[in-house]
Amino acid sequence: MEESKRNLLDEEAKASLDIWRYVFGFADIAAAKCAIDLKIPEAIENHPSQPVTLAELSGAVSASPSHLHRIMRFLVHQGVFKEVPTKDGLATGYTNTPLSRRMMITKRDGKSLAPFVLFETSPELLAPWLRLSSVVSSPANGSHPPPFDTVHGKDLWALAEDNPCFNDVINEAMACHTRLVVPRVAAACHDLFEGVATVVDVGGCTGETLAILVKEFPWIKGFNFDLPHVIEVAQVLDGVENVGGDMFDSVPKCDNVFIKVKFIYILSILFITNQWFFLS
Numbered sequence: 699m700e701e702s703k704r705n706l707l708d709e710e711a712k713a714s715l716d717i718w719r720y721v722f723g724f725a726d727i728a729a730a731k732c733a734i735d736l737k738i739p740e741a742i743e744n745h746p747s748q749p750v751t752l753a754e755l756s757g758a759v760s761a762s763p764s765h766l767h768r769i770m771r772f773l774v775h776q777g778v779f780k781e782v783p784t785k786d787g788l789a790t791g792y793t794n795t796p797l798s799r800r801m802m803i804t805k806r807d808g809k810s811l812a813p814f815v816l817f818e819t820s821p822e823l824l825a826p827w828l829r830l831s832s833v834v835s836s837p838a839n840g841s842h843p844p845p846f847d848t849v850h851g852k853d854l855w856a857l858a859e860d861n862p863c864f865n866d867v868i869n870e871a872m873a874c875h876t877r878l879v880v881p882r883v884a885a886a887c888h889d890l891f892e893g894v895a896t897v898v899d900v901g902g903c904t905g906e907t908l909a910i911l912v913k914e915f916p917w918i919k920g921f922n923f924d925l926p927h928v929i930e931v932a933q934v935l936d937g938v939e940n941v942g943g944d945m946f947d948s949v950p951k952c953d954n955v956f957i958k959v960k961f962i963y964i965l966s967i968l969f970i971t972n973q974w975f976f977l978s
């Protein structure tokens with residue numbers, strides 16, 4: 699068979715499998731969210747005997763064994779959990795993996811990104827993704843609001859202001875990412891903070907970044923600056939003053955300004971306005 703014909707057949711065979719990733723692609727995040735919501739990784743981690751059988755696990759998380767079995771089978775296949783023989787070899791049970799431990803919503807260890815999964819899989823965030831085609835096909839002159847604003851009638855921050863539960867979901871997501879990256883930034887940029895008396899974290903959320911920075915550099919006085927509804931629920935910390943306001947009006951005067959943003963190019967299409975593009 700000619701090589702080009704063989705390549706075409708290979709591509710066809712691959713496509714006939716790959717298309718199912720798009721048909722059922724949502725199952726990955728739905729199952730991960732389910733595991734986080736039910737605290738399955740915690741139930742396995744805290745169970746006195748390992749591995750944890752289906753009967754033990756369904757009792758621990760109060761789930762129907764037959765439903766739970768289907769979820770666990772999928773998550774084992776995806777490499778989130780492991781299924782191994784029990785000690786007596788008569789049955790099998792589940793154990794955690796480094797990946798499932800990163801789905802522990804109760805862990806604040808700088809590794810878990812469970813709150814970020816819950817944020818990204820919230821109905822508020824998923825709905826605008828389904829409007830992607832309308833924004834891509836609209837003129838690129840900035841006259842159209844981002845899909846998030848079209849779906850919700852307001853931007854992300856205004857929605858958070860009106861909805862304290864969603865505000866918490868956002869803040870927890872930001873905080874877990876901060877615990878992952880800021881200790882590394884602090885360790886790598888020690889010189890940067892020598893001799894610095896005051897630092898303002900602009901868009902500092904509930905103060906997780908400054909909590910880490912003032913612990914690492916105790917001579918610093920920190921100003922945690924964010925919108926008033928976020929500052930209302932911010933941590934109260936020694937060495938940190940919480941200040942509410944709008945950064946597009948003014949920010950507290952300090953020696954150093956710290957802005958931490960997670961800029962993922964495709965995410966920008968969802969809710970970033972031109973004002974925020976300017977910042978990033």
Ligand SMILES: C[S@@+](CC[C@H](N)C(=O)[O-])C[C@H]1O[C@@H](n2cnc3c(N)ncnc32)[C@H](O)[C@@H]1O
Nearest residue numbers: 872901902903924925928943944945946958959
């Ligand atoms: C993407 S989050 C980043 C939070 C944190 N810096 C981090 O990286 O984890 C952006 C933060 O900016 C805040 N924010 C949005 N618009 C703002 C504004 N106009 N003035 C001050 N803060 C604002 C939000 O409330 C939110 O806490």
